[in-house]
Amino acid sequence: MNTAACAGLFLHFLMLSPMSIGGAITTVPEMHRYLVDQTGWLTETDFTTSIALAQAAPGPNILFVAVLGWNVAGLLGAIAAMGGIMLPSTLLTLSATRWARANREHLGVRAFSAGMMPLTLGLIIATGWLLALPFLRADDHRWSTLALIATTVLLTLKTRLGLVWMVLGGGVLGALGLV
Amino acid sequence: MNRPASLTALFIAFSRLALQGFGGVLAVAQRELVERLGWMTREEFVETLAIAQVLPGPNVVNLSMMVGDRFFGTRGAMAALAGMLAAPAVIVLCLAAAYGQLHAYPVAANALRGMGVVASGLVLATGFKLLPALNKSSLGKASAFGLALAAFVLIGLLRWPLIAVLALVGGGGTALAWWRLK
Numbered sequence: 001m002n003t004a005a006c007a008g009l010f011l012h013f014l015m016l017s018p019m020s021i022g023g024a025i026t027t028v029p030e031m032h033r034y035l036v037d038q039t040g041w042l043t044e045t046d047f048t049t050s051i052a053l054a055q056a057a058p059g060p061n062i063l064f065v066a067v068l069g070w071n072v073a074g075l076l077g078a079i080a081a082m083g084g085i086m087l088p089s090t091l092l093t094l095s096a097t098r099w100a101r102a103n104r105e106h107l108g109v110r111a112f113s114a115g116m117m118p119l120t121l122g123l124i125i126a127t128g129w130l131l132a133l134p135f136l137r138a139d140d141h142r143w144s145t146l147a148l149i150a151t152t153v154l155l156t157l158k159t160r161l162g163l164v165w166m167v168l169g170g171g172v173l174g175a176l177g178l179v
Numbered sequence: 180m181n182r183p184a185s186l187t188a189l190f191i192a193f194s195r196l197a198l199q200g201f202g203g204v205l206a207v208a209q210r211e212l213v214e215r216l217g218w219m220t221r222e223e224f225v226e227t228l229a230i231a232q233v234l235p236g237p238n239v240v241n242l243s244m245m246v247g248d249r250f251f252g253t254r255g256a257m258a259a260l261a262g263m264l265a266a267p268a269v270i271v272l273c274l275a276a277a278y279g280q281l282h283a284y285p286v287a288a289n290a291l292r293g294m295g296v297v298a299s300g301l302v303l304a305t306g307f308k309l310l311p312a313l314n315k316s317s318l319g320k321a322s323a324f325g326l327a328l329a330a331f332v333l334i335g336l337l338r339w340p341l342i343a344v345l346a347l348v349g350g351g352g353t354a355l356a357w358w359r360l361k
Contacts, residue, residue, distance in 0.1 A: 020235045022341040049278065056291045057274050059197045059267020060204050062237035066268055067275045078272060082264075089236025090244065094256055096234055097245045111360055114317045115353030116229035121310055122330025122348070123232065124205065128303030129335040131202070135296050145296050152300025156206070157308060163210060167201040167297045174293020175286050 202298025
């Protein structure tokens, strides 16, 4: 079961990788279909907590894939899932970057990088907004949550305070039940 | 602009960056690469991120590989990738192994919630901090800010699928830039 599961994980995530435009998070519905509905390797709760756990831990969010793999088949599962999701996108990113750098004076490349910038910035702000929304929708602590978000934005823009300290401060306020 | 002294320096810089990134690494990447290390300008950061975003794979991990590749080729890309993933992977898997015990304590869940709130504020602040890069856009200031607003509304408020917004706002922006640069 374990070897078969690892092979299955590797191949399935290998297939998802080229589709993960905008980050692996966009393929979560398909991972859910495969791991929970089709194979039954994970329960609904396993799946959701895997993602929440990786999002709370330091590091890129892509590591939720490692946690999913871990919960299916331990360390080998984590390696198989990460290897699958990273291999195609890594190769593609490297070759596309080099091509774009070699042709950086080409009109198409210049138009593309200038044309994509507004989208990128709109997307970053939308991501922050969507991350904040569930906290603001919750009934308790709505105002203190809003105040904490506003303080974070101001501190980031106006001071050079280390970002880790802000996150840890948020953790303390949360543990004290203030936000 | 500064540059990393060696592959080891690159690996350490990206490990340090990744380990500070609770709830996503974008805000820290901007702070470290642009403000602290000075390896790229604000405009280069947005431009690289724009390309990282349309390629498959995690955006900030793609960005780190592109930075590593620019300084040291394939070995640089691999050092950056390893820096981004190795130490955080160990931590997240230890957490996954310990989760069974941890989640009995509501205090842990509340602390995670507070960290999540701050993480969302950090992403917002990063967006605001990078916005002035549009002042230099060859699209012209008004169209550049207009397209950014459109992307925010379509994704953040109307919840359109990313691929449709990529095609519409990204495609529209590229077409307009082509016409302006021609």
